[in-house]
Amino acid sequence: MLAMALEQAGFCVRGAEDAQQAQALLDELPPDLIVLDWMMPGLSGVEWAKRLRRDERYREIPIILVTARGEEEDKIRGLETGADDYITKPFSPRELAARVKAVLRRAGRPGGEARVAQGGILLDMEQHRVSIDDQPLVLSPTEYRLLEFFMTHPDKVFSRSQLLDQVWGRSTYIEERTVDVHIRRLRRVLAEYGREEFVQTVRGFGYRFSASA
Template sequence: MNDLRTSPMRDTANDRAPRILVVEDESSLALLLVYNLEAEGFIVEHVDRGDEAELRLAEAPPDLVILDWMLPGVSGLEICRRLRARDDTRDMPIIMLTARGEESERVRGLSVGADDYVVKPFSTPELMARVHALLRRARPERVASRLTAGDIDLDRETRRVKRGGREIHLGPTEFRLLEYFMEKPGRVFTRAQLLDSVWGMSAEIDERTVDVHVGRLRKALIRSREKDPIRTVRGAGYSFDETFGRN
Protein backbone atom coordinates (compact mmCIF):
# COMPACT_ATOMS: atom_id res chain seq x y z
CA MET A 1 0.00 0.00 0.00
CA ASN A 2 1.28 3.43 -0.82
CA ASP A 3 2.19 5.86 1.93
CA LEU A 4 -0.68 8.27 2.61
CA ARG A 5 0.38 11.72 3.74
CA THR A 6 -1.14 15.12 3.89
CA SER A 7 0.04 17.64 1.34
CA PRO A 8 3.08 19.64 2.45
CA MET A 9 1.14 22.79 1.52
CA ARG A 10 -0.45 23.66 4.87
CA ASP A 11 -2.79 26.52 5.54
CA THR A 12 -2.37 28.83 8.51
CA ALA A 13 -4.99 27.07 10.60
CA ASN A 14 -3.16 23.75 10.30
CA ASP A 15 0.42 24.97 10.74
CA ARG A 16 0.60 23.78 14.32
CA ALA A 17 -2.16 21.22 14.31
CA PRO A 18 -1.23 18.06 16.22
CA ARG A 19 0.54 15.42 14.14
CA ILE A 20 -0.85 11.88 14.19
CA LEU A 21 0.79 8.73 12.85
CA VAL A 22 -1.61 5.98 11.76
CA VAL A 23 0.00 2.52 11.63
CA GLU A 24 -2.53 0.23 9.96
CA ASP A 25 -2.15 -2.37 7.21
CA GLU A 26 -5.85 -2.65 6.25
CA SER A 27 -6.07 -0.20 3.34
CA SER A 28 -9.81 0.54 3.64
CA LEU A 29 -9.56 1.21 7.38
CA ALA A 30 -6.43 3.32 6.91
CA LEU A 31 -8.21 5.49 4.34
CA LEU A 32 -11.16 5.92 6.69
CA LEU A 33 -8.90 6.94 9.58
CA VAL A 34 -6.83 9.37 7.53
CA TYR A 35 -9.94 11.00 6.04
CA ASN A 36 -11.67 11.50 9.38
CA LEU A 37 -8.56 12.68 11.22
CA GLU A 38 -7.79 15.24 8.51
CA ALA A 39 -11.43 16.39 8.69
CA GLU A 40 -10.82 17.03 12.40
CA GLY A 41 -7.91 19.31 11.49
CA PHE A 42 -5.00 17.00 12.32
CA ILE A 43 -1.85 16.55 10.25
CA VAL A 44 -1.85 12.84 9.43
CA GLU A 45 0.74 10.40 8.16
CA HIS A 46 0.12 6.73 7.43
CA VAL A 47 2.40 3.72 7.17
CA ASP A 48 1.33 0.10 6.83
CA ARG A 49 4.30 -1.79 8.33
CA GLY A 50 5.70 -1.92 11.82
CA ASP A 51 9.32 -1.48 10.73
CA GLU A 52 8.38 1.59 8.66
CA ALA A 53 6.57 3.00 11.68
CA GLU A 54 9.70 2.64 13.80
CA LEU A 55 11.71 4.63 11.25
CA ARG A 56 9.16 7.46 11.20
CA LEU A 57 8.88 7.50 14.99
CA ALA A 58 12.67 7.78 15.30
CA GLU A 59 12.88 10.59 12.73
CA ALA A 60 10.05 12.79 13.99
CA PRO A 61 7.88 11.62 16.90
CA PRO A 62 4.25 12.66 16.36
CA ASP A 63 1.83 13.93 19.01
CA LEU A 64 -0.19 10.70 19.00
CA VAL A 65 -0.02 7.22 17.45
CA ILE A 66 -2.94 5.07 16.34
CA LEU A 67 -1.37 1.62 16.26
CA ASP A 68 -2.74 -1.65 14.92
CA TRP A 69 -1.97 -4.71 17.02
CA MET A 70 -1.13 -7.07 14.13
CA LEU A 71 1.34 -5.62 11.63
CA PRO A 72 3.89 -6.94 9.13
CA GLY A 73 7.51 -6.28 10.08
CA VAL A 74 7.14 -5.51 13.78
CA SER A 75 3.97 -6.02 15.81
CA GLY A 76 2.09 -3.09 17.26
CA LEU A 77 2.52 -4.59 20.72
CA GLU A 78 6.32 -4.60 20.34
CA ILE A 79 6.34 -1.05 18.93
CA CYS A 80 4.34 0.12 21.94
CA ARG A 81 6.76 -1.58 24.30
CA ARG A 82 9.77 0.03 22.60
CA LEU A 83 8.18 3.50 22.59
CA ARG A 84 7.60 3.29 26.34
CA ALA A 85 11.28 2.36 26.85
CA ARG A 86 12.53 5.55 25.14
CA ASP A 87 12.81 8.83 27.02
CA ASP A 88 11.54 10.95 24.13
CA THR A 89 8.43 8.82 23.50
CA ARG A 90 7.67 7.52 26.98
CA ASP A 91 4.67 9.83 27.37
CA MET A 92 3.45 9.78 23.76
CA PRO A 93 -0.29 8.97 23.60
CA ILE A 94 -0.91 5.57 21.98
CA ILE A 95 -4.27 4.17 20.91
CA MET A 96 -4.14 0.46 20.09
CA LEU A 97 -6.47 -0.92 17.39
CA THR A 98 -7.21 -4.62 17.29
CA ALA A 99 -9.74 -7.24 16.27
CA ARG A 100 -9.07 -9.02 19.55
CA GLY A 101 -11.91 -8.38 21.94
CA GLU A 102 -11.09 -10.69 24.82
CA GLU A 103 -10.49 -9.03 28.18
CA SER A 104 -7.11 -10.74 28.59
CA GLU A 105 -5.88 -9.25 25.30
CA ARG A 106 -7.05 -5.76 26.26
CA VAL A 107 -5.20 -6.07 29.56
CA ARG A 108 -2.08 -7.18 27.69
CA GLY A 109 -2.25 -4.19 25.37
CA LEU A 110 -2.67 -1.75 28.24
CA SER A 111 0.06 -3.46 30.28
CA VAL A 112 2.74 -2.65 27.69
CA GLY A 113 1.83 1.04 27.79
CA ALA A 114 -1.10 1.74 25.45
CA ASP A 115 -3.21 4.65 26.71
CA ASP A 116 -6.40 3.40 25.12
CA TYR A 117 -7.65 0.25 23.41
CA VAL A 118 -10.24 0.16 20.60
CA VAL A 119 -11.69 -3.07 19.25
CA LYS A 120 -12.60 -3.32 15.55
CA PRO A 121 -15.17 -2.54 14.26
CA PHE A 122 -15.46 0.70 16.16
CA SER A 123 -17.43 3.94 16.09
CA THR A 124 -15.48 6.62 14.22
CA PRO A 125 -16.95 9.53 16.27
CA GLU A 126 -16.01 7.68 19.46
CA LEU A 127 -12.44 7.17 18.24
CA MET A 128 -12.17 10.87 17.31
CA ALA A 129 -13.40 11.80 20.79
CA ARG A 130 -10.76 9.55 22.36
CA VAL A 131 -8.06 11.14 20.20
CA HIS A 132 -9.07 14.64 21.31
CA ALA A 133 -9.26 13.60 24.96
CA LEU A 134 -5.79 12.02 24.94
CA LEU A 135 -4.24 15.04 23.25
CA ARG A 136 -5.81 17.44 25.72
CA ARG A 137 -4.53 15.39 28.64
CA ALA A 138 -1.05 14.70 27.29
CA ARG A 139 -0.22 17.96 25.52
CA PRO A 140 -2.25 20.86 26.92
CA GLU A 141 0.18 23.32 25.32
CA ARG A 142 -1.03 22.17 21.90
CA VAL A 143 -4.52 23.46 22.61
CA ALA A 144 -3.56 26.52 24.68
CA SER A 145 -4.22 29.79 22.88
CA ARG A 146 -1.11 31.43 24.36
CA LEU A 147 2.43 30.32 25.08
CA THR A 148 4.58 32.25 27.54
CA ALA A 149 8.24 31.97 28.52
CA GLY A 150 9.93 34.69 30.54
CA ASP A 151 9.00 38.02 28.95
CA ILE A 152 8.01 36.45 25.62
CA ASP A 153 4.30 35.99 24.94
CA LEU A 154 2.96 34.23 21.82
CA ASP A 155 -0.76 34.49 21.03
CA ARG A 156 -1.93 31.83 18.59
CA GLU A 157 -5.33 33.39 17.96
CA THR A 158 -4.08 36.84 16.98
CA ARG A 159 -0.75 35.54 15.58
CA ARG A 160 1.09 38.16 17.63
CA VAL A 161 4.28 37.96 19.65
CA LYS A 162 5.38 40.37 22.37
CA ARG A 163 8.53 40.63 24.43
CA GLY A 164 8.48 42.80 27.52
CA GLY A 165 5.32 44.46 26.22
CA ARG A 166 6.75 45.47 22.84
CA GLU A 167 5.40 44.03 19.61
CA ILE A 168 7.68 41.58 17.80
CA HIS A 169 7.06 41.49 14.06
CA LEU A 170 7.67 38.01 12.67
CA GLY A 171 7.11 36.48 9.27
CA PRO A 172 4.91 33.34 9.05
CA THR A 173 7.88 30.96 9.11
CA GLU A 174 9.56 32.67 12.06
CA PHE A 175 6.25 32.60 13.95
CA ARG A 176 5.86 28.85 13.36
CA LEU A 177 9.48 28.27 14.35
CA LEU A 178 9.12 30.16 17.63
CA GLU A 179 5.81 28.44 18.35
CA TYR A 180 7.39 25.01 17.80
CA PHE A 181 10.35 25.87 20.05
CA MET A 182 8.12 27.21 22.83
CA GLU A 183 5.96 24.11 22.82
CA LYS A 184 8.95 21.97 23.80
CA PRO A 185 11.42 24.06 25.84
CA GLY A 186 14.73 22.33 26.42
CA ARG A 187 14.35 19.78 23.65
CA VAL A 188 17.09 19.86 21.01
CA PHE A 189 15.89 19.66 17.41
CA THR A 190 18.08 18.81 14.46
CA ARG A 191 17.77 20.93 11.33
CA ALA A 192 16.12 17.97 9.57
CA GLN A 193 13.50 17.69 12.32
CA LEU A 194 12.75 21.40 12.11
CA LEU A 195 12.42 21.21 8.33
CA ASP A 196 10.00 18.30 8.73
CA SER A 197 7.83 19.88 11.42
CA VAL A 198 7.90 23.57 10.47
CA TRP A 199 8.27 23.53 6.69
CA GLY A 200 6.80 20.10 5.88
CA MET A 201 8.33 16.77 4.94
CA SER A 202 8.36 17.37 1.21
CA ALA A 203 9.70 20.91 1.29
CA GLU A 204 12.53 21.07 -1.23
CA ILE A 205 14.82 23.36 0.72
CA ASP A 206 18.30 23.06 2.12
CA GLU A 207 18.96 22.53 5.84
CA ARG A 208 20.90 25.81 5.80
CA THR A 209 17.52 27.51 5.39
CA VAL A 210 16.87 26.66 9.04
CA ASP A 211 19.96 28.63 10.08
CA VAL A 212 18.77 31.65 8.08
CA HIS A 213 15.34 31.68 9.70
CA VAL A 214 16.70 31.08 13.20
CA GLY A 215 18.97 34.08 12.59
CA ARG A 216 15.98 36.20 11.53
CA LEU A 217 14.03 35.05 14.59
CA ARG A 218 16.87 35.98 16.91
CA LYS A 219 17.27 39.37 15.26
CA ALA A 220 13.57 40.12 15.79
CA LEU A 221 13.52 38.90 19.40
CA ILE A 222 16.70 40.38 20.81
CA ARG A 223 17.49 44.01 21.56
CA SER A 224 20.60 45.38 23.20
CA ARG A 225 21.62 43.06 26.06
CA GLU A 226 18.48 40.97 26.16
CA LYS A 227 19.04 37.26 26.68
CA ASP A 228 18.88 34.99 23.65
CA PRO A 229 16.09 32.41 24.27
CA ILE A 230 17.39 30.06 21.57
CA ARG A 231 20.38 27.82 22.18
CA THR A 232 22.62 26.61 19.37
CA VAL A 233 23.76 23.09 20.25
CA ARG A 234 26.99 22.43 18.39
CA GLY A 235 26.77 19.38 16.16
CA ALA A 236 23.09 18.84 16.99
CA GLY A 237 20.77 21.75 16.21
CA TYR A 238 18.68 24.25 18.15
CA SER A 239 16.67 24.40 21.35
CA PHE A 240 14.51 26.89 23.23
CA ASP A 241 16.37 27.52 26.49
CA GLU A 242 14.28 25.94 29.26
CA THR A 243 15.95 28.25 31.80
CA PHE A 244 14.88 31.36 29.90
CA GLY A 245 13.10 33.82 32.18
CA ARG A 246 14.18 32.14 35.40
CA ASN A 247 16.04 34.14 38.02
Protein backbone atom coordinates in the same frame (compact mmCIF):
# COMPACT_ATOMS: atom_id res chain seq x y z
CA MET B 1 -5.71 12.84 6.56
CA LEU B 2 -5.01 12.57 10.28
CA ALA B 3 -1.63 14.27 9.88
CA MET B 4 -3.26 17.19 8.06
CA ALA B 5 -5.97 17.48 10.72
CA LEU B 6 -3.47 17.53 13.57
CA GLU B 7 -1.23 20.04 11.76
CA GLN B 8 -4.24 22.33 11.31
CA ALA B 9 -4.80 22.00 15.08
CA GLY B 10 -1.28 23.37 15.63
CA PHE B 11 0.75 20.17 16.11
CA CYS B 12 4.02 19.19 14.42
CA VAL B 13 3.40 15.74 12.93
CA ARG B 14 5.61 12.97 11.56
CA GLY B 15 4.00 9.96 9.90
CA ALA B 16 5.16 6.34 9.60
CA GLU B 17 3.72 3.49 7.53
CA ASP B 18 4.71 0.66 9.88
CA ALA B 19 6.39 -0.07 13.21
CA GLN B 20 9.87 -0.31 11.67
CA GLN B 21 9.64 3.17 10.15
CA ALA B 22 8.04 4.52 13.33
CA GLN B 23 10.87 3.11 15.45
CA ALA B 24 13.45 4.83 13.23
CA LEU B 25 11.66 8.17 13.68
CA LEU B 26 11.41 7.54 17.41
CA ASP B 27 15.14 6.89 17.73
CA GLU B 28 15.89 10.07 15.76
CA LEU B 29 13.63 12.42 17.76
CA PRO B 30 11.20 11.15 20.42
CA PRO B 31 7.76 12.81 20.09
CA ASP B 32 5.57 14.20 22.85
CA LEU B 33 2.80 11.74 21.95
CA ILE B 34 2.16 8.78 19.62
CA VAL B 35 -1.12 8.23 17.74
CA LEU B 36 -0.92 4.53 16.96
CA ASP B 37 -3.10 2.43 14.65
CA TRP B 38 -3.88 -1.06 15.95
CA MET B 39 -3.85 -2.70 12.50
CA MET B 40 -0.45 -1.66 11.15
CA PRO B 41 1.18 -3.86 8.48
CA GLY B 42 3.73 -6.27 9.90
CA LEU B 43 4.05 -5.73 13.64
CA SER B 44 0.69 -4.63 15.02
CA GLY B 45 0.22 -1.41 16.92
CA VAL B 46 -0.63 -3.35 20.08
CA GLU B 47 2.59 -5.38 19.93
CA TRP B 48 4.71 -2.30 19.21
CA ALA B 49 3.07 -0.45 22.12
CA LYS B 50 4.06 -3.35 24.41
CA ARG B 51 7.66 -3.06 23.25
CA LEU B 52 7.70 0.68 23.89
CA ARG B 53 6.39 0.19 27.40
CA ARG B 54 9.23 -2.25 28.11
CA ASP B 55 11.85 0.25 26.90
CA GLU B 56 12.81 2.75 29.61
CA ARG B 57 13.71 5.32 26.95
CA TYR B 58 10.16 5.50 25.61
CA ARG B 59 7.85 4.10 28.28
CA GLU B 60 6.77 7.59 29.39
CA ILE B 61 5.61 8.74 25.92
CA PRO B 62 1.78 8.91 25.89
CA ILE B 63 0.05 6.66 23.34
CA ILE B 64 -3.43 7.01 21.82
CA LEU B 65 -4.53 3.78 20.17
CA VAL B 66 -6.65 4.12 17.03
CA THR B 67 -8.74 1.15 15.94
CA ALA B 68 -11.95 -0.08 14.31
CA ARG B 69 -12.40 -2.57 17.14
CA GLY B 70 -15.20 -1.30 19.36
CA GLU B 71 -15.89 -4.27 21.61
CA GLU B 72 -15.23 -3.86 25.33
CA GLU B 73 -12.71 -6.72 25.40
CA ASP B 74 -10.73 -5.08 22.60
CA LYS B 75 -10.69 -1.77 24.44
CA ILE B 76 -9.47 -3.45 27.61
CA ARG B 77 -6.79 -5.32 25.67
CA GLY B 78 -5.65 -2.09 24.03
CA LEU B 79 -5.43 -0.20 27.31
CA GLU B 80 -3.62 -3.11 28.95
CA THR B 81 -0.74 -2.56 26.53
CA GLY B 82 -0.09 0.71 28.34
CA ALA B 83 -1.96 2.98 25.92
CA ASP B 84 -3.17 6.18 27.58
CA ASP B 85 -6.35 6.51 25.54
CA TYR B 86 -8.37 4.62 22.95
CA ILE B 87 -10.36 6.06 20.03
CA THR B 88 -12.64 3.99 17.80
CA LYS B 89 -13.15 4.57 14.08
CA PRO B 90 -14.97 6.42 12.68
CA PHE B 91 -14.17 9.63 14.54
CA SER B 92 -13.90 13.30 13.64
CA PRO B 93 -10.55 15.14 13.35
CA ARG B 94 -11.79 17.55 16.05
CA GLU B 95 -12.35 14.65 18.44
CA LEU B 96 -8.84 13.32 17.80
CA ALA B 97 -7.28 16.77 18.36
CA ALA B 98 -9.24 17.12 21.60
CA ARG B 99 -8.10 13.67 22.77
CA VAL B 100 -4.48 14.52 21.93
CA LYS B 101 -4.64 17.78 23.92
CA ALA B 102 -6.29 16.02 26.87
CA VAL B 103 -3.67 13.26 27.01
CA LEU B 104 -0.81 15.76 26.67
CA ARG B 105 -2.35 17.85 29.44
CA ARG B 106 -2.62 14.83 31.76
CA ALA B 107 0.96 13.87 30.98
CA GLY B 108 2.20 17.44 31.52
CA ARG B 109 3.69 17.57 28.03
CA PRO B 110 3.98 20.46 25.55
CA GLY B 111 0.90 20.88 23.38
CA GLY B 112 -1.53 20.03 26.16
CA GLU B 113 -2.16 23.70 26.80
CA ALA B 114 -3.20 26.36 24.32
CA ARG B 115 -0.55 28.73 25.69
CA VAL B 116 3.16 28.37 26.30
CA ALA B 117 5.28 30.91 28.18
CA GLN B 118 9.08 31.08 28.17
CA GLY B 119 11.21 33.97 29.40
CA GLY B 120 8.50 36.59 29.07
CA ILE B 121 7.40 35.32 25.63
CA LEU B 122 3.77 34.19 25.52
CA LEU B 123 2.69 31.95 22.65
CA ASP B 124 -1.05 31.44 22.06
CA MET B 125 -1.29 28.41 19.79
CA GLU B 126 -5.06 28.61 19.29
CA GLN B 127 -5.00 32.21 18.07
CA HIS B 128 -1.49 32.00 16.55
CA ARG B 129 -0.38 35.09 18.44
CA VAL B 130 2.88 35.93 20.20
CA SER B 131 3.64 38.65 22.72
CA ILE B 132 6.71 39.70 24.70
CA ASP B 133 6.13 41.51 27.98
CA ASP B 134 2.50 42.02 26.83
CA GLN B 135 3.66 43.64 23.57
CA PRO B 136 2.31 41.96 20.37
CA LEU B 137 5.00 40.42 18.18
CA VAL B 138 4.73 40.51 14.38
CA LEU B 139 6.08 37.29 12.80
CA SER B 140 5.82 35.67 9.39
CA PRO B 141 4.02 32.28 9.31
CA THR B 142 7.36 30.44 9.07
CA GLU B 143 8.92 32.44 11.90
CA TYR B 144 5.85 31.68 14.01
CA ARG B 145 6.07 27.92 13.34
CA LEU B 146 9.79 27.98 14.11
CA LEU B 147 9.27 29.81 17.40
CA GLU B 148 6.35 27.54 18.30
CA PHE B 149 8.44 24.43 17.75
CA PHE B 150 11.33 25.86 19.76
CA MET B 151 9.12 26.95 22.66
CA THR B 152 7.34 23.60 22.89
CA HIS B 153 10.73 21.83 22.88
CA PRO B 154 12.90 24.08 25.08
CA ASP B 155 16.57 23.37 25.87
CA LYS B 156 16.81 20.65 23.21
CA VAL B 157 19.30 20.81 20.34
CA PHE B 158 17.97 20.26 16.81
CA SER B 159 19.94 19.90 13.60
CA ARG B 160 18.99 21.86 10.50
CA SER B 161 17.54 18.73 8.90
CA GLN B 162 15.40 18.05 11.97
CA LEU B 163 14.09 21.62 11.93
CA LEU B 164 13.30 21.30 8.23
CA ASP B 165 11.30 18.15 8.90
CA GLN B 166 9.45 19.57 11.89
CA VAL B 167 8.77 23.14 10.75
CA TRP B 168 8.67 22.91 6.95
CA GLY B 169 7.63 19.25 6.60
CA ARG B 170 9.27 16.19 5.09
CA SER B 171 7.61 16.71 1.72
CA THR B 172 9.28 20.12 1.31
CA TYR B 173 12.54 20.09 -0.63
CA ILE B 174 14.53 23.16 0.31
CA GLU B 175 18.14 23.72 1.30
CA GLU B 176 19.25 23.57 4.91
CA ARG B 177 20.56 27.14 4.54
CA THR B 178 16.91 28.22 4.60
CA VAL B 179 16.88 27.36 8.30
CA ASP B 180 19.80 29.74 8.93
CA VAL B 181 18.00 32.55 7.10
CA HIS B 182 14.84 32.20 9.20
CA ILE B 183 16.84 31.80 12.41
CA ARG B 184 18.50 35.16 11.68
CA ARG B 185 15.13 36.77 10.97
CA LEU B 186 13.64 35.38 14.18
CA ARG B 187 16.61 36.60 16.19
CA ARG B 188 16.28 40.04 14.62
CA VAL B 189 12.68 40.29 15.82
CA LEU B 190 13.52 38.99 19.29
CA ALA B 191 16.47 41.42 19.49
CA GLU B 192 14.04 44.33 19.59
CA TYR B 193 12.98 43.02 23.01
CA GLY B 194 16.40 41.84 24.19
CA ARG B 195 15.58 38.15 23.70
CA GLU B 196 17.82 37.27 20.74
CA GLU B 197 20.06 35.12 22.97
CA PHE B 198 17.15 32.71 23.51
CA VAL B 199 17.82 31.19 20.07
CA GLN B 200 21.29 29.70 20.47
CA THR B 201 23.72 28.22 17.96
CA VAL B 202 25.27 24.93 19.07
CA ARG B 203 28.39 24.64 16.94
CA GLY B 204 28.62 21.42 14.98
CA PHE B 205 25.06 20.38 15.87
CA GLY B 206 22.39 23.00 15.15
CA TYR B 207 20.16 25.26 17.22
CA ARG B 208 18.52 25.35 20.63
CA PHE B 209 15.91 27.58 22.28
CA SER B 210 16.59 28.31 25.93
CA ALA B 211 15.12 31.00 28.14
CA SER B 212 17.25 29.93 31.11
CA ALA B 213 20.33 31.85 32.17
